[in-house]
Amino acid sequence: MSAVSRTSYASLANFEKQDLTYKRRIRVFRFISRFLSLILNAVLMGILCYALAKYYLTKDKVISGNGGHPWITPANLWPSFMLLGITTVTFFMNLITVCSYICGISAANKTSSFTSIVIYVMTGLHVVVWGLAIGAYKMARTTSSLWGFSCSDNADAIQEEVKSYLSYGKLCTMQNGAWYISILEGITYLVTFIVTIMVIRRSRMKKKMTKVRENLAMEAGYNQQGYGQESGTMYSPQVGRQYIPVAVESPHV
Numbered sequence: 001m002s003a004v005s006r007t008s009y010a011s012l013a014n015f016e017k018q019d020l021t022y023k024r025r026i027r028v029f030r031f032i033s034r035f036l037s038l039i040l041n042a043v044l045m046g047i048l049c050y051a052l053a054k055y056y057l058t059k060d061k062v063i064s065g066n067g068g069h070p071w072i073t074p075a076n077l078w079p080s081f082m083l084l085g086i087t088t089v090t091f092f093m094n095l096i097t098v099c100s101y102i103c104g105i106s107a108a109n110k111t112s113s114f115t116s117i118v119i120y121v122m123t124g125l126h127v128v129v130w131g132l133a134i135g136a137y138k139m140a141r142t143t144s145s146l147w148g149f150s151c152s153d154n155a156d157a158i159q160e161e162v163k164s165y166l167s168y169g170k171l172c173t174m175q176n177g178a179w180y181i182s183i184l185e186g187i188t189y190l191v192t193f194i195v196t197i198m199v200i201r202r203s204r205m206k207k208k209m210t211k212v213r214e215n216l217a218m219e220a221g222y223n224q225q226g227y228g229q230e231s232g233t234m235y236s237p238q239v240g241r242q243y244i245p246v247a248v249e250s251p252h253v
Contacts, residue, residue, distance in 0.1 A: 011212055015205055015208060015209040015212065016209065018205060019202060019205060019206060019209065022198055022201065022202040022205070023202070025198060026195055026198050026199060026202065027101075029191055029194060029195045029198070030097070030195050031097075031098070031101050032191065033188055033189075033191035033192055033195065034094045034097045034098050034101075035094075035098055036188050036191075037090065037094045037185060037188045038091065038094040038095060038098055040181050040184055040185045040188065041087050041088075041090050041091035041094060041185065042091060043181055044083070044087045044178055044181045044182060044185065045084065045087050045088060045091060047174045047175065047177060047178040047181075048080055048083060048084040048087065048178060049084065050174065051080060051146050051147075051150075051171055051174065051175055051178075052077070052080055052081075052084070052146070054166065054171060055071060055075065055077070055146055057165075058070050058071070058162070058165055058166050059071050059073075059075070061162070061165065063158060063161045063162060064161060065161060066158075066161075068158070070158065070162045070166055071146075071149060072143060072144050072149050072154070074144070075144060075145070075146065075149070076140060076142065076144040076145045076146075077145075077146065078140070079136060079137045079140035079141075079145055079146075079147070080137075080145070080146055080147070082133055082136065082137070083133055083134075083137050083178070083182065086133050087182075087185075090185075131186060133182070134179075134182045134183060134186060137179065137182065138179065146171070146175065147172075147175040147176075147178075147179075149168075150168045150171040150172040150175060151168075151172040151175075151176070155168035155172075156168065
């Protein structure tokens with residue numbers, strides 16, 4: 001074996017070792033990021049659904065004494081629905097990935113190839129959407145929104161009259177929590193970026209592996225052709241890969 005071949009084999013072994021390391025890290029980071037995001041999404045969905053359910057179940061009630069309603073009219077609901085919609089989509093995407101990992105690596109690989117079409121193409125866009133959603137949710141915290149009204153002085157003023165079926169303080173605390181959870185959810189996409197970078201680096205390294213394998217295969221084929229000179233065959237590189245038979249004495253003559 002030539003020195004070039006030994007170097008190539010050593011490089012190939014090193015590439016394969018690095019590839020295995022990347023593969024393991026990608027799986028671990030991907031599972032952790034999806035699992036954490038799944039938990040955050042579930043909590044966030046619960047909070048937003050609870051707040052919206054409370055609104056629809058109590059918005060038509062009449063407050064005894066002043067004849068008013070527990071919520072401002074018209075209420076600004078789009079911030080809650082917007083954040084809930086993004087959270088729901090993200091939840092099911094993460095659920096598919098986590099379930100596939102629980103079912104096994106084979107299922108995870110198949111699911112990853114499916115979800116990656118969406119995730120890797122939309123990762124940057126998803127981060128931007130999450131950032132805009134978080135900012136819009138915060139900016140829309142006015143007295144006409146569910147979050148803003150729950151934490152307002154107007155809500156405190158009528159809390160005693162509606163305490164039998166509505167707790168503004170609880171809703172305020174929960175929606176404050178939803179705000180911080182949405183920030184944490186956005187932070188988890190930093191892990192997704194790390195995974196994406198690792199996938200890109202692994203892809204580049206696999207191309208190098210393929211090139212080394214091709215070089216080794218070509219060298220092995222060339223050596224095999226050259227070896228034919230010792231077994232009664234001549235190779236002429238000037239005229240391409242041509243084999244010219246050489247007369248050999250028959251052992252039976």
